[in-house]
Amino acid sequence: MEGCNIISKWTIFLCAISVVSANLVHKRFEYQYSFKPPYLAQKDGSVPFWEYGGNAIASSENVRIAPSLRSQKGAIWTKNPINFESWDVDVSFRVTGRGRIGADGLAFWYTQTKGSYDGEVFGSSDKWVGLGIFFDSFDNDNKHNNPYIMAVLNDGSKEFDHQNDGTTQLTAGCLRDFRNKPFPTRARIEYYNNVLTLLFHNGMTSNEQDYELCFRAENVILPKNGYFGVSAATGGLADDHDVLHFLTSSLHANAQQPIQQQEDSQKLNQEYQEYQKKLELQKEEYRKEHPNEVKEQNIDDWFESDNQRELRQIFQGQSQMFDVLRELHRKLDEVVGRQERTLSLVSQNGGQAPPPPAQVGGQAPAPGGYVDTIRRHEVDAMFNNQNQIVAATREIRQFILELKTRTDTIINNQAKAPTAQVQSVGYDTQSIMSEMRDGINHVKQNYGQVMQKLNERRDVVCPSTSGGVSVTMFLVTITIHLVILLGYNIYRDNKESQAKKFY
Ligand SMILES: [Ca+2]
Numbered sequence: 001m002e003g004c005n006i007i008s009k010w011t012i013f014l015c016a017i018s019v020v021s022a023n024l025v026h027k028r029f030e031y032q033y034s035f036k037p038p039y040l041a042q043k044d045g046s047v048p049f050w051e052y053g054g055n056a057i058a059s060s061e062n063v064r065i066a067p068s069l070r071s072q073k074g075a076i077w078t079k080n081p082i083n084f085e086s087w088d089v090d091v092s093f094r095v096t097g098r099g100r101i102g103a104d105g106l107a108f109w110y111t112q113t114k115g116s117y118d119g120e121v122f123g124s125s126d127k128w129v130g131l132g133i134f135f136d137s138f139d140n141d142n143k144h145n146n147p148y149i150m151a152v153l154n155d156g157s158k159e160f161d162h163q164n165d166g167t168t169q170l171t172a173g174c175l176r177d178f179r180n181k182p183f184p185t186r187a188r189i190e191y192y193n194n195v196l197t198l199l200f201h202n203g204m205t206s207n208e209q210d211y212e213l214c215f216r217a218e219n220v221i222l223p224k225n226g227y228f229g230v231s232a233a234t235g236g237l238a239d240d241h242d243v244l245h246f247l248t249s250s251l252h253a254n255a256q257q258p259i260q261q262q263e264d265s266q267k268l269n270q271e272y273q274e275y276q277k278k279l280e281l282q283k284e285e286y287r288k289e290h291p292n293e294v295k296e297q298n299i300d301d302w303f304e305s306d307n308q309r310e311l312r313q314i315f316q317g318q319s320q321m322f323d324v325l326r327e328l329h330r331k332l333d334e335v336v337g338r339q340e341r342t343l344s345l346v347s348q349n350g351g352q353a354p355p356p357p358a359q360v361g362g363q364a365p366a367p368g369g370y371v372d373t374i375r376r377h378e379v380d381a382m383f384n385n386q387n388q389i390v391a392a393t394r395e396i397r398q399f400i401l402e403l404k405t406r407t408d409t410i411i412n413n414q415a416k417a418p419t420a421q422v423q424s425v426g427y428d429t430q431s432i433m434s435e436m437r438d439g440i441n442h443v444k445q446n447y448g449q450v451m452q453k454l455n456e457r458r459d460v461v462c463p464s465t466s467g468g469v470s471v472t473m474f475l476v477t478i479t480i481h482l483v484i485l486l487g488y489n490i491y492r493d494n495k496e497s498q499a500k501k502f503y
């Protein structure tokens with residue numbers, strides 16, 4: 001009951017059925033109404049306890065009820081009527097064909113009398129009494145609802161409605177594709193307390209647990225002591241219809257199971273084991289008698305047909321794709337989980353301002369508010385201004401040096417000829433004075449400009465004070481020079497007046 005852990009509607013239902021079977025119902029394998037490989041058919045081709053006919057062929061591995069040729073019909077029926085009321089039949093089969101569409105289909109029977117081996121209803125008799133479960137491949141009524149599985153009950157009066165695919169007559173059914181599956185398809189048909197149930201395994205996996213409910217029909221009354229049978233037919237289109245095993249169990253309520261019956265069951269099981277041993281011995285003999293044939297058969301077993309290979313490869317590919325998709329899905333879930341965590345973190349920080357951009361000037365921002373800082377272009381403008389100031393200062397210094405050399409030259413000239421050219425000296429002095437005044441004005445203008453620029457940027461700390469120092473030094477020098485010159489002029493005027501007195 002391990003499968004019951006998986007949560008799935010159908011699984012729960014199937015588990016419930018199994019629980020009923022395990023706890024309340026005693027199940028007994030009925031080998032006289034079963035066949036299965038290996039050694040399904042004996043060396044003479046017969047299947048023990050069964051009779052087959054029409055185009056059916058039995059081998060050691062399966063019974064080919066109808067081969068993939070046009071208009072084939074075949075059937076296999078139990079030799080003896082069954083002697084129990086409730087039963088469970090597990091039929092494993094394959095319906096395979098090259099075409100996208102196949103025909104006609106396979107039928108499971110439980111009828112009062114054995115049907116024919118070449119009848120009109122999927123290879124067996126029409127107007128049957130009892131139950132027919134049809135695996136109808138071909139869509140006769142063109143309603144795009146085939147392959148279809150259906151149960152049709154008949155009291156011997158009705159002809160099967162092939163034209164409408166039995167839709168007017170069916171008791172229950174389900175739309176299931178059973179053709180060309182990688183693994184054998186399986187039907188578990190249970191008849192217990194007048195309830196007919198069909199569980200279907202679609203052959204997409206080899207997992208024994210993968211049955212799905214096809215239908216459940218109540219109040220189904222079947223004749224007693226009927227016969228089991230399987231039949232199949234092909235038409236213009238043809239599939240192979242192979243039955244791999246047919247396993248019948250009788251179902252008994254536990255309370256009604258006397259000890260005698262249990263002993264019978266053990267005895268029967270023992271009989272079955274002996275029968276299997278006998279089969280093995282027969283097979284050994286057969287191998288000894290026909291060594292070549294056995295070899296050929298074995299070699300055949302090593303190879304698979306193109307069809308089988310193709311199906312297997314498709315199925316393997318699909319399985320891989322499924323694995324990859326599942327892995328991708330898991331990873332996608334992880335990513336979504338991470339994203340949601342991130343989003344929740346972001347929403348927790350919601351309403352707060354984003355972190356401020358990196359500081360250009362390296363100043364620490366005042367907490368709690370927006371801080372205006374020095375921008376790049378302001379720094380550039382500041383450097384430009386400074387360079388201008390330095391250039392102007394150099395100009396001024398050069399101008400002063402020139403002025404000084406001129407003054408020195410005049411003084412030297414006057415020292416060489418103190419009395420010869422009084423007028424010219426007076427004129428020179430005046431022109432020098434006016435030049436000096438002009439120069440001072442120029443310096444004042446420059447100084448004023450510099451001071452103005454400095455005032456504009458006074459909030460900026462000047463990294464270099466060389467310009468300021470130079471200007472101050474220059475002003476001091478100018479003042480000293482003026483004083484000296486004025487003093488010298490007064491002194492010279494006095495000397496000239498004394499010299500005039502002298503003459
Ligand atoms: Ca049909």
Ligand SMILES: [Ca+2]
Binds near residue numbers: 139
């Ligand atoms: Ca149809």
